[in-house]
Amino acid sequence: MDLKKYAPFIILGLLALLPLTGISTYMLHVLIIVIMWSVIGMAWNLLGGYCGQVSFGHAAFFGMGAYTAGLLYEKLGMSAWWGLPISVPVVTVFALVMGFIFLRLRGPFFALGTLAMGVILRITAENLTGFTGGDLGIMIRERTWVDKTWYFYIILILAAVTYYVIKKVVESKLGYYFVAIREDQDAAESLGIDTTLYKTIALCLSAVITGLAGAFYMNYMGYIDPKVVFALHDISVVTIMVVMVGGVATFSGPIIGALIMVLLAEVIRSIPKLGMAHHTFFGILLIVIIIFLPNGIAGDWPKLKKIFAKGKTA
């Protein structure tokens, strides 16, 4: 049996059984957050890793998904779960507009454009107090479930679907076109690839998946405000770190990265006094990764294996 081929199914199966083992609520919470970050990481990876369009503003899509869910509840009295399906068209339209403006920019200019977009949305959400409630945020007063099990299954399904969709996309014509655009946009254009169109597709897919994660976050956490869901450090930058640490343009990279980043954050935050400095540790980690494992843990796995093998023989 080809273990590598079946690994995703085995992992999915084991995860699905986990809540039945009487795992603690805290551990389940950490797992839910890990899986949510995997989803966001996979989404970013499609645009940044495969298509080469590095976004520093994925909080914009995350926050938009979260606010779609929150506002449906707050303004229309609907269940915030409607945020999941309804965030899809909302985020798509937003991504199309954003793509129209920013996808004509290349490389660092695109990155700066997206960075600005995230900040603009945060400030807008803070100041449109009549619509968003401003800094007071939105709170869901009656939670769907007290128990975390169902939240776990919902995010697990979302992650599994995301993984499947991205794998299918990357292995298809779209994937080849994305990578061609990343490697050389002029060459891609001269090979008959409509670079603007395919970059827009990558952006929309990436944005929609991130928005879904945002809508889930609203339902799960029960409270959002602009500083949380449109955060530059805690969302946009962490998204990039998840992928960088795990491995850019790999299938498993964002999942490995999410696991490491979330666990690390939990561990560091629990250390007295030093806990506040978790951003510092993230920064140091990123520097180490960029110098020693530029392709991330999944990408530089053969290199890592060699290092550990050497340690054994020495």
Next chain:
Amino acid sequence: MTAMLEVKGVSRFFGGLAAVNDVSFHVNKGEILALIGPNGAGKTTLFNVVDGFYPPSRGEVLFKGQLISNRKPHQICKLGIARTFQVVKPLQRMSVLDNVIASAFLRSKNKSEAQDIAVETMKFTDLYDDKDVISKSLPLGKRKRLEIARALATRPEMLLLDESFAGLNHAELNVSIEIIRKIKEKGITIMIIEHHMKVIMAISDRIVVLSYGEKLAEGTPAEIRENPAVIEAYLGEAQNA
């Protein structure tokens, strides 16, 4: 013979500089037309205009009677003109096979079809043995050939080759000349920029000479060889070097 490509009064300015100035010529179906001229004559700029990277400042380009000078490169490629780049642009972190597959997708519905086209093209251009090599690590000669393979995989009717022979050694040169001949036999029209006089004289049906952005002469290799203006502007210079 019918004209495959017509360049009509094309000019392209960069600021005050006329890189190409009022150039007109045509390429017949099935022939090899060489574009020669000293460095900076505007050959590559003209290619970039034909292929849609730069819109012409004046004039127009027609492909099979259809105006293409207002279209984008990917649309022009879809219509049937493929090109190679003088400074090679392989998709670096992809294998040779994946490079060719990426361009073969243009005319195929699914991946297996694209793969078939890619394998066929790589055998045709003698690259099949290198199919799993990451293109970043290919030697220059093969990278130049990869450019040709990638262009061919889009199934063009016309091929623009920008210095596909520059920097090749003698053996590689012969392989590439053979490939160009085979491409012509397939009925693909070729427009080629080249400095290598021996190659040009051997393979081209007609030659257009550019100098300082203007058309200096046009004719068969024999006519061009005898043309005093060309000898002065171009060949004379080459002989002194």
